[in-house]
Amino acid sequence: xxxxxxxxxxxVNAAEGLDDALQIIVRRVRDAMxxxxxxxxxxxxxxxxxxxxATEGLNPxxxxxASLAAGEGLVGMVAVxxxxxxxxxxANHPSFQLLPGIGEEQYHAFLGVPIIHxxxxxxxxxxxxxxxxxxxESDEAFLVTMSAQLAGVIAHAQVTxxxxxxxxxxxxxxxxxxxxxxxxxxxIGTAVVVSPIADMYAVPPxxxxxxxxxxxxxxEALQCVxxxxxxxxxxxxxxxxxxxxxxxxxxxxxxxxxTIGAEVVGLIKAGEWAQGALSQVMIEHIRHFERxxxxxxxxxxxxxxxxxxxxxxxxxxxxxxxxxxxxxTILVGEELTASSLGEIPREKLAGLISVRGSGNSHVAxxxxxxxxxxxxxxxxLPYTMLQDRELVIDGYNGTVHLNPPxxxxxxxxxxxxxDRALTRDLESxxxxxxxxxxxxxxxxxxxxxxxxxxxxxxEWGAEGVGLFRxxxxxxxxxxxxxxxxxxxxxxxxxxxxxxxxxxMRTLDIGGDKALxxxxxxxxxxxxxxxxxxxxxxxPEIFLAQIRAMLKANEGLGNLRIMLPxxxxxxxxxxxxxxxxxxxxxxLQEGVKGELPPIGVMVEVPAAVYQARAMARRVxxxxxxxxxxxxxxxxxxxxxxxxxxxxxxxHPAVLQALTDVAAAGxxxxxxxxxxxxxxxxxxxxxxxxxxxxxxxxxxxxSLPKVKKALRNVNLGEARELLNEVMVMDRASxxxxxxxxxLAEHGMEQFIHNPID
Ligand code: PEP
Ligand code: MG
Numbered sequence: 001x002x003x004x005x006x007x008x009x010x011x012v013n014a015a016e017g018l019d020d021a022l023q024i025i026v027r028r029v030r031d032a033m034x035x036x037x038x039x040x041x042x043x044x045x046x047x048x049x050x051x052x053x054a055t056e057g058l059n060p061x062x063x064x065x066a067s068l069a070a071g072e073g074l075v076g077m078v079a080v081x082x083x084x085x086x087x088x089x090x091a092n093h094p095s096f097q098l099l100p101g102i103g104e105e106q107y108h109a110f111l112g113v114p115i116i117h118x119x120x121x122x123x124x125x126x127x128x129x130x131x132x133x134x135x136x137e138s139d140e141a142f143l144v145t146m147s148a149q150l151a152g153v154i155a156h157a158q159v160t161x162x163x164x165x166x167x168x169x170x171x172x173x174x175x176x177x178x179x180x181x182x183x184x185x186x187x188i189g190t191a192v193v194v195s196p197i198a199d200m201y202a203v204p205p206x207x208x209x210x211x212x213x214x215x216x217x218x219x220e221a222l223q224c225v226x227x228x229x230x231x232x233x234x235x236x237x238x239x240x241x242x243x244x245x246x247x248x249x250x251x252x253x254x255x256x257x258x259t260i261g262a263e264v265v266g267l268i269k270a271g272e273w274a275q276g277a278l279s280q281v282m283i284e285h286i287r288h289f290e291r292x293x294x295x296x297x298x299x300x301x302x303x304x305x306x307x308x309x310x311x312x313x314x315x316x317x318x319x320x321x322x323x324x325x326x327x328x329t330i331l332v333g334e335e336l337t338a339s340s341l342g343e344i345p346r347e348k349l350a351g352l353i354s355v356r357g358s359g360n361s362h363v364a365x366x367x368x369x370x371x372x373x374x375x376x377x378x379x380x381l382p383y384t385m386l387q388d389r390e391l392v393i394d395g396y397n398g399t400v401h402l403n404p405p406x407x408x409x410x411x412x413x414x415x416x417x418x419d420r421a422l423t424r425d426l427e428s429x430x431x432x433x434x435x436x437x438x439x440x441x442x443x444x445x446x447x448x449x450x451x452x453x454x455x456x457x458x459e460w461g462a463e464g465v466g467l468f469r470x471x472x473x474x475x476x477x478x479x480x481x482x483x484x485x486x487x488x489x490x491x492x493x494x495x496x497x498x499x500x501x502x503x504m505r506t507l508d509i510g511g512d513k514a515l516x517x518x519x520x521x522x523x524x525x526x527x528x529x530x531x532x533x534x535x536x537x538x539p540e541i542f543l544a545q546i547r548a549m550l551k552a553n554e555g556l557g558n559l560r561i562m563l564p565x566x567x568x569x570x571x572x573x574x575x576x577x578x579x580x581x582x583x584x585x586x587l588q589e590g591v592k593g594e595l596p597p598i599g600v601m602v603e604v605p606a607a608v609y610q611a612r613a614m615a616r617r618v619x620x621x622x623x624x625x626x627x628x629x630x631x632x633x634x635x636x637x638x639x640x641x642x643x644x645x646x647x648x649x650h651p652a653v654l655q656a657l658t659d660v661a662a663a664g665x666x667x668x669x670x671x672x673x674x675x676x677x678x679x680x681x682x683x684x685x686x687x688x689x690x691x692x693x694x695x696x697x698x699x700x701s702l703p704k705v706k707k708a709l710r711n712v713n714l715g716e717a718r719e720l721l722n723e724v725m726v727m728d729r730a731s732x733x734x735x736x737x738x739x740x741l742a743e744h745g746m747e748q749f750i751h752n753p754i755d
Pocket of ligand 1: 365467469508603623624625626627628674675676
């Protein structure tokens with residue numbers, strides 16, 4: 001059964017659009033259950049009716065014509081009840097309603113199960129049989145399992161299919177695709193699709209600029225692959241039997257000009273670019289082989305895929321040099337990374353859309369630091385088809401708009417203008433202190449990683465760096481930077497801000513931050529080998545980094561060192577020992593300088609409960625609320641499916657934040673915060689009231705937070721905190737905070753969705 005389920009899901013996943021998917025479902029389910037009829041009814045969102053959309057066994061002429069309202073007929077009953085209905089004789093049931101002409105009179109047994117995705121009934125899957133008998137338990141279990149597995153695929157095909165149809169038809173119909181807010185702001189621009197390296201399924205269709213050149217590029221890429229394969233065959237030489245060698249010939253034969261190669265060239269000559277032509281032809285052949293019953297032939301799909309991938313890699317390498325970006329580029333990709341941002345000139349970049357990832361993925365944090373409006377987790381976006389399309393992205397609400405109606409586009413343009421005006425207004429605050437109306441000072445620091453952050457931060461009047469993410473320069477390289485290279489990077493940061501303090505966090509890799517040259521493959525990376533766990537296991541990496549930081553600090557004295565992901569006292573003590581040792585050794589080597597302040601990040605629930613014990617051993621504590629929220633709420637910060645459960649204002653998070661501030665107070669050390677909550681005007685007001693000594697945030701948020709805090713009294717903020725601390729729900733707290741901002745003349749920080 002499992003095997004059958006897997007095959008059906010695989011086939012449906014590879015379907016071309018919703019209709020194709022539904023047709024595969026009814027055919028394969030009918031065969032698998034050995035029944036006579038299988039049909040799908042899908043809910044039409046505009047009417048709420050369940051439309052007969054695909055069938056095996058009933059009258060196909062009525063597909064798309066017949067429908068039942070919710071609650072009407074057995075299908076409507078399944079939809080309303082949201083549970084399976086299994087009947088021996090359908091016609092005897094009081095809810096039965098015959099759809100004229102559909103041809104179900106002869107079928108007595110009826111089994112209907114709802115198709116539910118994210119709590120919404122999308123449709124009903126029905127099996128019917130002439131024999132008068134209840135479907136047995138295993139049939140029911142099979143259909144329920146099938147429906148649950150397919151619901152996500154169907155939902156995706158529904159949204160994506162509608163957008164795809166629109167793009168193909170080019171009728172200018174508006175489409176809005178929802179994702180997750182990544183970085184605030186509106187961008188109106190032109191899509192440039194970034195394909196993951198050598199992924200044929202992600203190559204967008206595109207017109208060839210110069211067909212002859214594309215044919216030549218394809219020929220050259222093909223020759224490179226042929227040479228590579230021959231080289232492998234030769235290098236294995238005598239280790240392989242003649243039969244094994246023959247396999248290489250089969251392999252090379254697949255690339256023969258007269259077969260696949262000729263088809264690719266044909267498509268290029270018809271106007272498609274080489275990468276698109278290659279991918280389309282190869283995918284067609286892969287599908288063909290995958291459908292074969294014979295296992296040997298089925299296996300050939302793997303070979304075809306491998307060859308296609310190799311040729312594509314060569315094509316992409318040669319195209320990369322020619323990539324140009326239009327003004328107002330919106331980069332769109334399956335999974336954008338820090339390095340993909342590095343490839344485009346900043347002045348051309350207007351916005352980002354990532355199909356994967358969520359609001360607290362590191363690429364989103366980078367985007368916020370750069371002030372680039374971003375939508376994450378737009379899982380239903382047929383992104384490969386968007387090349388050169390005009391798009392609007394709403395980074396406040398996490399939506400992407402294709403062909404917005406003129407009045408909607410106008411509204412977005414107004415927000416762009418308002419945001420510009422707000423930026424100008426905020427510029428006037430640059431040299432003013434961050435001080436509440438009743439004179440309480442709150443130092444605002446910045447989070448940095450890129451050198452570009454430094455200029456922006458200083459421009460906005462940052463008073464220090466609360467988090468320098470040292471892994472970012474590591475991510476942008478193809479090997480670990482040497483101690484001397486690191487010293488240079490750290491020196492630049494320290495000098496740029498001196499005498500203001502710069503807090504450098506030791507390498508925090510793992511989770512969603514993988515170094516290309518140090519891959520960590522884990523099933524559960526956020527609970528795995530991350531942050532301090534990696535560097536304590538590799539003291540040579542940790543020590544080189546500490547030495548580089550201490551050397552960079554010579555003669556400046558504005559360094560602070562911070563340790564990420566500490567979960568227990570032993571980790572903290574081991575790390576402290578290594579830092580003390582490095583410091584002693586450097587003194588012996590003649591490098592001058594005092595031991596800098598050392599702090600611990602509070603990012604996991606264990607650290608909240610042990611905050612006082614930790615506080616006694618360090619000079620400061622800094623809350624990493626991004627991770628703390630994910631671990632307290634057990635919500636992966638990178639997973640768009642659970643993004644709506646990631647509430648940084650959850651009562652449990654607020655309680656933890658209050659407790660950490662109190663622990664620091666009790667032990668007499670300052671507690672700061674460097675998670676994204678600090679950069680949110682709503683969060684900042686509460687953190688002020690909780691007694692946080694410094695708020696550290698991305699440079700773009702700094703002026704907004706300054707404006708917010710300059711508009712409130714500490715006393716009022718404390719009252720507000722008392723009020724929200726007894727609330728039970730994040731939504732209630734958020735609503736109260738919005739109201740508070742509005743009462744204090746800060747409506748411009750509230751952004752509601754636009755349709
Ligand atoms: C945090 O977890 O809040 C934090 C600041 O660290 P990062 O976002 O880099 O994991
Ligand atoms: Mg963190």
